[in-house]
Amino acid sequence: MNFWDIFWIIFILSSISPIVRQRVIEAERFRLIQTLERKRGSRVITLIHRQETMNLFGIPIARYINIEDSEEILRAIRLTPEDMPIDLILHTPGGLVLAAEQIAHALKNHKGKVTVFVPHYAMSGGTFIALAADEIIMDENAVLGPVDPQLGEYPAASILNAINRKGADKVEDKTLILGDVAEKAIRQVKESVFELLKDKMPEEKAKEIAEILSTGTWTHDYPITVEEAQKLGLPVKVGLPKEIYALMNLYPQSPGSRPSVQYIPVPYQPYKGGANNKKS
Template sequence: GFFNIPVYRFIDIEDSEAVMRAIRTTPPDTPIMLILHTPGGLVLAASQIAFALKSHPAKKIVVVPHYAMSGGTLIALAADEIWMDPHAVLGPLDPQLTFKAGFAAPAPSILKVVEEKGVDKVSDETLLFADIAKKSLNQMKEIIMELLEDKYGRESAERIYEELVSGKYTHDYPITVRKAKELGLPVKDEIPAEIYQLMDLYPQALVQRPGIEYIPYPYLPTRPQRRATDSRE
């Protein structure tokens, strides 16, 4: 049977620790199903999960009921199969750099500003961030190539990198099932009904709730029974 691991919030270091522990303790001959419902998260955390998932000897399936953006997409790249709802989406992987006052900008756009204006016409701060942006893009390429090259070949892996990281799209661009298939990703555009039932149990992740749970298969979530006196607006 599968070992199920739902991930349903912003991915942080605590999440990566929990998921890596779950993967590490899963028997090597047991397939893993990782359910992703996340807007993304830290590159470090997402890449740790992706590498751990890739290294598991048995079959790996990532399930995306609604969306797995940014870091969620990075994790999905490590799977043998990606099961998506027909209307679920993945997202671009262009690194986002945070400036002062919490303003964030995509790494490709920072480099484009310097290229178009010239190094003599931008501030030292912009040049500093341009240097970081270049390094972040190189690092993301290294991560993606390590995840994909052995499965897709170098040419296809580089094409996927260019499509997801180069800044062709905004960071919230929805990569649909059709688009993911065109990229050559191993996408299946249907998921089991019990996955939706499981998602009903997680309407919104709260700060105090864990983002990771381990569910050894078989597991059939049941909907909470509402009493006749219950009412909702």
């Protein structure tokens, strides 16, 4: 065996290795999903968005809820018996309003119980989808977010606020057009949130929550904690199955040149004889 034979063997193995590794990870994901389905007697669907990196240039690409996601989730719902519970594992920064609304309404119309699990965050469109669930189960440190519409780089509520402060006669026609669109967008989102919530709680409470979440009460990236979501009146509980944490470990962030977070990835026990550093 000469040098070139060894070179080509190494080249072929290097090319195949990532494919094999990905297949192994996918097989482990399916195993955990099936374990959770048997445990809960449900159909498990995942909507997990991680930042991915292009192999050639190393350029980070953020992933969001899109039409492809809604098509796949609607297909999964159609393949599920009407009375079978659905468990949706949700990890997303949000995305396209149309796609999020399609997913949310499909979940709302499903006759079986719908549970959304949030291990880390479900912001914007992710929160909109979560509102369709009969129950939202979160990690104690996970967060939801407001669903107020954004027009380009500006929140719709802020566009209207700017027009009201300055006066309609002192802004350009383009700004007035944006204001008209902003007003319609807020009304549409508020009505959609109300439709998702009205069968789960008194109508007045549903209107109150829709108003808070869709009209710019907070900035769009404001983290709504478990405690705050419960105070709002959302059906939120704490306590994720251990299989979900294991599943999330199989969706790692793409590694950069240097990891920003490092630790020894095993459960720890208190050190015997060590100092007691509990919070006072």
